[in-house]
Amino acid sequence: MPRERAPAPGWDAELYDRAAAFVWQHGSDLVDLLAPRPGERILDLGCGTGHLTAELAARGARVVGMDNDPAMIERARQSYPALVFVHGDAASFRFAEPFDAVFSNAALHWVTRAADAAACIAAALRPGGRFVAELGGKGNVQAITSALLAALAEAGYPLPEERFPWYFPSIGEYAALLEAHGLEPVYAALFDRPTRLEGGEAGLRTWLALFAGRFFEAVLAEQRVEIVRLLEERLRPQLSHDGAWFADYRRLRIVAVKRTRV
Structure with missing residues (x-):
């Protein structure tokens, strides 16, 4: 009988709501930065389970809340049946009616086709419309990913660079990308935000199950357990404190405006 490999990655929307509430809770002040006005038409890009959309x-x-994962959209619709949620890809979407603003929290670092996403965002905005986003920035979860890549390589599963699942730009890189698509950055900040993970001793394991499944696509299931154990051992001195795990998050916040003339 062939040995079982780890299941293909996908979002567990129920686990996400239970164990990753910090994602949308940290996004509440991003809503303040957007400062939505009554009657404005706003796209929540990468809306997840819809809490910030609400x-x-x-x-x-x-x-309008949009996400590329059907399970996330289904849970958002169940939680907020009065709101509009649509399935769509951040790198290839179109709407017939323009938006006053595009808002995105903790989603665009999953979109490796970043230039295509920027083009879609610009096309979705009316002239003078604004783009307000937070995503993982340069150096985000560097301790976790460095240790994980090393452990995978030692176990015989080196990850090719093209399969790295995230896009973590610097301020300069992302500002230049937006400018190339007619979006003028007016505010940008890159900052550390160590984030306590839910689950106590199981916090890192849960985070890996939620967010790092793509790293384990080719890994035999029984080896995955050992790799995660090794990862916990190596990261504990740096990322575990008082019975809790902390992810070494580094976030990029940016506000840009669609130029009225290119």
Whole structure:
């Protein structure tokens, strides 16, 4: 009988809501940065399970939530049946009616076709419309990923660079990308935000199950357990404190405006 490999990665929307509430909770002040006005038409790009979409709507916006994962969209619709949620790819979407703003929290670092995403965002905005986003920035989860890549290589599973699942740009890199597509950056910040993970001793394991499944696509299931154990051992001195795990998050926040003339 062939040995079992780890299952293909995919979002567990219920686990996401239970163990990763910090994602949308940290995004609440990003909504303040957007400062939505009543009646504005806003796209929540990469809306996940819809909690920040609902917050935008509560402030009077006419909001559309969009995500590329069917399970996330289904849970968002169940939680907020009065709101509009659509399935779509951040690198290849189009809407017939323009938006006053595009908002995105903790989603665009999953979009490795970043130039295509920027083009879609610019096309979705009316002239003078604004883009407000937070994503993983340069150096995000560097301790975790460095240790994980090393452990995978030692176990015989080196990860080719092209299969790295995230895009973590610097301020300069992302600002230049937006400018190339007619979006003028007016504010940008790159900052450390060590983030406590839910689950106590199981926090790192849960984070890996939620967010790092792509690293384990080719790994035999029984080896995955050992790799995760080794990872916990190596990262504990740096990322575990008082019975809790902390992810070494580094976030990029940016506000850009669509130029009225290119």
